[in-house]
Amino acid sequence: MSETGVDGRDLSHGGGDWPGLRVVVVGLGVSGFAAADALLERDAVVTVVSRDRSPVMEERARVLDILGATVLFGDDVPAVPPEGTQLVVTSPGVPPSNPFLRAAAAGGIPVWGEVELAWRMRPAEGAAPWLTITGTNGKTTAVTMLESILRAAGLRAVAAGNVGTPILEAVLHPEPYDVLAVELSSFQIHWSSSVSPYSSCLLNVAPDHLDWHGSYDEYRRVKGRVFERTQVAAVYNVQDPTTEQLLMEAEVVEGCRAIGFTTGMPEISMVGLVGDVLADRAFVDDRRTSAAELGTLDDLSIGGVPPAPHYVADALAAAALARSFGVAPAAVQAGLRAYTPQPHRVQTVGTVDDVRYVDDSKATNTDAARGSVTAFEHVVWIAGGLLKGADVDDLVRAAAPHLRGVVLLGRDREQLAEALRRHAPDVPVVEVASTDTGAMPEVVRAARALAQPRDVVLLAPAAASMDMFDNYGARGDAFAAAVRELGRA
Structure with missing residues (x-):
């Protein structure tokens, strides 16, 4: 496979040599369906394979069958x-250890993700530029902040990729976008080239998804590829040296600038905080002696609550990307003011007896x-679930001075x-043994019994949710419902 093609075909743009290309699409989720649909529209010969089967997938299969695809489920x-x-x-x-994908690689067949496919299906001329964001934490907040800023600047923009609009849908939209704010997971980066x-x-790098990537070194390496x-x-994040190191190792286009963001005082070619002002010393004419004001901490407050440091960092990162695209400081401030935080991200869901409950x-x-608890x-603290191979000692050590009590749930709670x-032997701990989805009211009642007036009961599980819930959103919804029930009691 060359940089642009497969088997001598030019597949570097949407009008390339797609007709007759024999493609297997693995998976029939949202991204798999979008990929198959886009390939069929370009007259590729498409087979879709899915070990899983659900009513939604069967409906997608019927649509793809009408369009000319072959769809195989389960044992087929x-x-x-x-x-x-x-x-x-x-x-x-789908991890690289998957036998089907390993067989493809062993046979010399290229394997792409939907992000790679979307990049190659962009129009040859006039394609919307991509502003890409990844990180272990904060990427959805940062990318949706960026979307808000770009729209405040009058640009037709959308958050796409790992959040919001599927990336293929954004790239192939009949009304072209001016620019795309693209969130990339480590999985998506792995399958992009x-x-x-x-x-x-x-934004940052910390151990996560080690079961998928096989090691922290590999996870870290893949995250750094966002700069390629x-x-x-x-x-990069001035306060996370790993991000700068990975940038230094990346092959960027000649002339590309390294821009730091920090919640401290910014140096030249950085954005950061000067007092309570978000300041730009990267995209102004005289970076040595002046800075542009991009907003204040008051612009980031939520319901009058001052923003947490990691939230400020996300805003600064989004601002840096927007400024690199030529967005004016006033539009950055307007976009941050207009921004509504995403659900289940440090979201107050109720106050009962002067105790605040945060999802x-x-x-x-x-x-x-750790960022949430501290x-x-x-x-x-309500914590537990699927820890995905992570070590929790550093987290608990950092959390200990803040803890009034802990309620543990989920498979890996022990x-x-x-x-x-x-690390916190004097902190009272309650373990809720039930792993039924209906256990959350018991968890919230236990937390309420440990709380004192003006405390925060915080659901920050440090773990995935699938041992008990469909996803983290369902877990947060169950928490909010239990808080409402507590308020009615």
Whole structure:
């Protein structure tokens, strides 16, 4: 496979040599369906394989069958790609250890994700530039902040990729966008090889998804690939040296600038805080002696509550990307003021008897949970679920001074309990043994019994949710419902 093509075909743009290309699409989720649909529209020969089967997938299969695809479920899925397969397009969650994908690689068949496919289906002329964001934590907040800023500047923009609009839908929209704010997961980056963003950002790196990537070193390496082929500005976190190191190792386009963001005082070619002002010393004419005001901390407050440091960092990263694209400071401020935080991200869902209940169900790893717990003075912490191979000692050590009590739930709760016995032996801990989805009211009642007036009861699980819930959103919804029930009691 060349940089642009497969088997001698030019597949570098949407009008390329797609007709007759024999493609297997792995997975029939949202991204798999979108990939198959786009390929069929370009007259590729498409087979879709899915080990899983659901009513929604069956409906998608019926649509694809009408469009000319072959769809294979369950035991009908072959162990290796059918003879003659020229390309495999995989859904992002399928790991590289998957036997079908390993067989494709062993047979010399290229494997792309839907992000790679979307990049190659962009129009040859006038395609919307991509501003890409990844990180262990905060990427959805940062990318939706960026979307708000770009729209405040009068640009037709959308958040796409790992959040919001599917990336293929955004790229192929009949009314072209001016610019795309693209969130990339480590899974999506792994299956991409030619994306060349206008500007890119790595927010932070901490151990996560080690079961998928196989090691922290590999996870870290994949995250750093967000910088590859960046054209204008590569944005790194001054307070996370790993992000700068990964930028230094990346192959960017000549002339691309390194831009730092920090919640401290910004130096030249950085954005940061000067007092309570978000200041730009990167995209102004005289960076040595002046700065542009991009907003204030008051612009980031939520319901009168001052923003947590990680929330400020996300805003600064989004601002840096927007400024790299030429957005004026006033539009940055307007976009941040207009921004509405995403659900399940440090979201107050109720106050009962002067105790505030905060849903941060999206804190699905130890680094996110640490930032959440340490943002509050006195916390009754609700934690547990699927820890995905993470070590929790550093998290518990950092959380200990803030803890009024802890309520543990989920499959891997004993690992957290052991760490609490080591690092916070005087903190009361309640374990809820039920792993039924209806256990959350018991969890919330236990937390209420540990809380004192003006405390925060915080759902920041440090773990994935699928042992008990469909996803982190369902977990957060169950928490909010239990808080409402508590308020009615």
